[in-house]
Amino acid sequence: MPADAGGATPILSVRSLSKRFEGLLALGGVSFDVEKGQIFGVIGPNGAGKTTLFSCIVGSLVPTSGEILFRKRRIGGLPNDAVVRRGVVRTHQIVRPFREMTVAQNVSVGALFGRGKRRGAEAASRVAAVLETTGLSHRAGALAGTLTIGELKRLEIARALATEPEVICLDEVMGGLNPSEILAAMALIRTIRDAGVTVLMIEHHIHAVVGVSDRILVLNFGEKIAEGTPREVVADPDVVAAYLGDETNPLLEECVS
Template sequence: MLRVEGLSKRFGGVVAASGVDLQVQPGEILAVIGPNGAGKSTLLNLLSGLLRPDQGRIEFLGEEITQAPPEVRTWKGLGRAFQIVQPFPEMTVWENLLVGALYGKPNTSLKVAEGVVEEIIERTGLAPKAQTLAGELTLLEDKRLELARALCTRPRLLLLDEVMAGLRPSEALEAVELVRRIRESGVTVLFIEHLMPVVRALADRVVVMDYGQVIAQGRYDEVAANPRVREAYLGRAS
């Protein structure tokens, strides 16, 4: 579904991504982990089009999108939810989701968009909050709204950037179940996460980054036993 080859990005003398290669298979949940400053969020910004790479190639569904702007990537089915939620606070939950549905695909009619919102608002448990202003939501509800709005763009591949950051353990478990249901609905998921229990519970495969490079990838138990990964990240985290 997604193929990344030799992706590199520098900010002055700082190398945020260096020759990154990875693939995402249809239907899988892929986790990207690593210490702070490893280049994980830079990778998502490159994939979603917020940044342009200095080198490398991005292919999505068999088509090169390396230089495509963010909205074109969204129209093609590449969705994104952010770590720092960015709702329209003076709009209701329903209106926030309607924005995602209307602009997630070109030439979407209001009737079609409302149908999308009806489905997603039920699936994400936000229906009771439909007429609540986004600025009045709790953190967990904000995270759900961020996910739901991304789903309203009707993605084939959903990029999640630490969407569970700041949640209590019980709330994180709810979010894990929600991501599982998203995959069951036919959406492939690539997510960044620091909570190892969440990674262990969700990921079919794990990619580990350090200093802008991929240093390991495989099943969770494989990368957790990798000495280089333990030195770079898991050992520090423990």
């Protein structure tokens, strides 16, 4: 655990956040805190409101009620681009590359217009550093439209990192990856955290999320049903009943240890 955890003020605070679509309650008063330097997992069945939560945090959706505080300042309701320039960025579950740009150009968009707003050589070195971290250096000149799905997932992360975020929200970056790619992705997420970026991650791949997270939030039908360390969460009877199922439990215990 990071040294400043416990008692320190959270970098991101979500306070009774609700989001309603046309009568459907996607999020019903969710609250939680994320400490600086944590890897914070968000899990839950399909339709639990996980992506809606991320969309509200970064401002691509306007919350119906509740507050989102980043470094004690309210960001709920700000437009997406303004939130990014303050230092909170997200990746998309369904990748959205700029297909007519090269990988390096894609990443440079983040460097040019994110929190860092780098220009010229500074932008170029930022792009090079991020491509190195995400293992895309050898594909820098390739058109984004020609990448494999694993590379596209890493490009999503690379672009988001290029904005120089303090908090990065990763939406299922391991979906569709093979086991060795998943291991690499877990290593990448730790690298990102070690570089000082707080990580929130939605993940269906339960081994990965339990293996890498410091804390986990469990959503079901838009409500928080549990929050705690991976060990606490997998032992929680509500979570087991609502989501995990008895038979997977021993397996989970195994991957926590």
